[in-house]
Amino acid sequence: MPDQHEQTPLDRPQGDPFDLSAGDPFGPHNLPYGVFSLPTPDADPAPGAPGPSPGSGPSPAPGSGSSSGAVDGRRVGVRLGDHVLDAGAVAAALGSPYVSLLARPTLNPLLAAGRTAWSDVRRALTAWVTVPAYRETVRPLLHPLSEVTLHLPFDVADYVDFYASEHHARNVGQIFRPDAEDSLTPNWKHLPIGYHGRSGTVVVSGTDIVRPRGQRKAPTDPAPVFGPSVKLDIEAEVGFVVGAPSERGTPVGLGEFREHVFGLCLLNDWSARDVQAWEYVPLGPFLGKSFATSVSAWITPLDALEGARVSPPERTHPLLPYLDDSPEASGEPGGHEPDGYDLRISVAINGQVVSEPPFATMYWTAAQQLAHMTVNGASLRTGDLYGSGTVSGPRPDQRGSLLELTWNGRDPLPLDDGPRTFLADKDEVTLTAWAPGPDGTRVGLGEVRGRVVGGDA
């Protein structure tokens, strides 16, 4: 088990955002998008005091007009080092036409604008934070991260979760079906297995997670019992955010992935294993997952991750044409560019790293997942979010869930503050990640953080 402690960005001194070291994972080669608000004048927190906690109430109702103007002062921000750029304000100050995409309370208008607009806006932003002529305009619109509140960056349309790590699927199969001939189900190598989750409970990093209650029943129990979950778990995942929609009845091909998907984020698909085990046959996970899914406050555009593209693992089974991403199948000159991403994830509990799952080992790519999700004619909407599934590598210290790390509680993890089988109340889970960027740089992904709050309170 790796034991180094991650230094969180807020621990670092906040220097001049125009003078970041080349090693800063949130330098001008990254520029992830989020939504932030400044403290209201009434609140006026003391300098250095934590900002207001992220909203945990119900999301604005669809159709209630929440997107037509400012919501609680929310605005699109772009991260630069330990600062947030008020992107809409810069666009307005410079007379940029992108003000209509950036001076908004969610990322959805930008997401909906499509690939050409995404590239154009990113080019403009890069200029604004690197060309000296813009410096005096931009400087007052950069706010220290410690002084802003970060919000859920987009309105989630549908949320789908996949199951794309072979190592994870085999571990789960061995744990739950130890007598099965094959730890994978017969369909696993033929299609990326997925299911729909609850989009209304997708929350932004920093939101407390109330321990869910529910029914559970051990095989030896005569009847189900009810109470707070005793097997609350992490699932370390990567989430993909759909920008450009598609028409119902028209599948999105493998080669169209980058036309539709805007970017990615870290995602923790909190799971109550005891609830899930009792409920999930025959229609899949429901209450074991639907209480909360946490995502980063920052969406990293795919454009920032071109240097992180890698080939997925070798396919052991022939794939149907709509999923076949082998170089010879692409028909593109020079072959299909690889659709895997080399993202190095860390999972920490109370600051102690317990696992380092390597995203590059995922069997199914996000492009294959998108092609599969739409091959039946299902349409995409702006704001659709899909999770990769738990990321687990081949080594024991690369497993992305406590279910696997403790082998369903059999082998407790010896943390500094005591052993863990599953999560205890007050545990804070943090996912961080980086990817190789241009010229030896690192591209940082926004962290996903969440603290477990007792359900009995």
Added chain:
Amino acid sequence: MPDQHEQTPLDRPQGDPFDLSAGDPFGPHNLPYGVFSLPTPDADPAPGAPGPSPGSGPSPAPGSGSSSGAVDGRRVGVRLGDHVLDAGAVAAALGSPYVSLLARPTLNPLLAAGRTAWSDVRRALTAWVTVPAYRETVRPLLHPLSEVTLHLPFDVADYVDFYASEHHARNVGQIFRPDAEDSLTPNWKHLPIGYHGRSGTVVVSGTDIVRPRGQRKAPTDPAPVFGPSVKLDIEAEVGFVVGAPSERGTPVGLGEFREHVFGLCLLNDWSARDVQAWEYVPLGPFLGKSFATSVSAWITPLDALEGARVSPPERTHPLLPYLDDSPEASGEPGGHEPDGYDLRISVAINGQVVSEPPFATMYWTAAQQLAHMTVNGASLRTGDLYGSGTVSGPRPDQRGSLLELTWNGRDPLPLDDGPRTFLADKDEVTLTAWAPGPDGTRVGLGEVRGRVVGGDA
């Protein structure tokens, strides 16, 4: 098999909407809500010609500002006989404060307003269509149904589908697990099994359904094959529409059902049985269902269905307190009012009735489903939709799916235009229903209609 042909409402002459017979299932005791638009002046269809077909493109993206004003001339309508009342225009003409809820392009603002507002608005509407003093104001704002286009009446937030008919679950169990000791899974009598579906492909009645393609694999096939589904099926269901949201972390109790749920509609959860059979282990249905779910254009408020409330079937297993709806468990004086609904559904293919599923036989009520869905702390949003699951009664001619009606294709249905195992291209499926209303009247539910379009076109 019942063989009477249903007379669809549009077959009837369009008389004076103020002079409906007491037997009209859409009289002033009903008043369901929908969203409609009038033909644009440019379109100008000849009188009696069908209006434009319902939009089948992608829904407006969340956050794209679609709800902040008129969308394609959409407006809230209330059905009276074979006419639609422009409810917002009446409210405006009469200076009613409800104009802010009714002069909108979706039902969401009305849904979000909550139980007291729902009752107040309904009282006002009842007066407007029954008190002679309003007649001259109201008459020009009533449009014949044949001259309007009906739209998806609300922006769907999350969509959940349940599995609440014991007869359906037992039939499915016997078909797919003929050797099992019990046709029900061990959890079935302890909790209402459900899963999340795709809200982005919920479409309004009248929308064509493109036959989905996908992978299927018979047990004897060496590998999966790809193509249009050869087992496209109906699921006759009732959908419940959530109005008032709830906070994350706070379950909604059995007794709070009517504070949160606004009304109901008919729902056809189209299912590709071959796709579903190959994909659904271990994470449940995905592409076998996600291509389309059709709902009525009309949402019937629960207030119109007070006369249809009935007790659900006797519970054969003790229930945990949060699901226990027995009279003695309620703690309410006089006992808990029953949460079942006596809805008489008809399923027709190309106008020929093939089944009459009785909703009163459902084991789990919509109130229990809501309590279960939120017991883990999952929040509700305005526009959440949940389906009852396929409605099947105890008799063979009361089964709500072709899977059951033909016993997975073994016993084809002898329709007038030839035998059916599953749906053929060009088949039009229509669900209709009524419920007992006050004083011997009937409350009609809006029909759900959909035609299968070949996927090879």
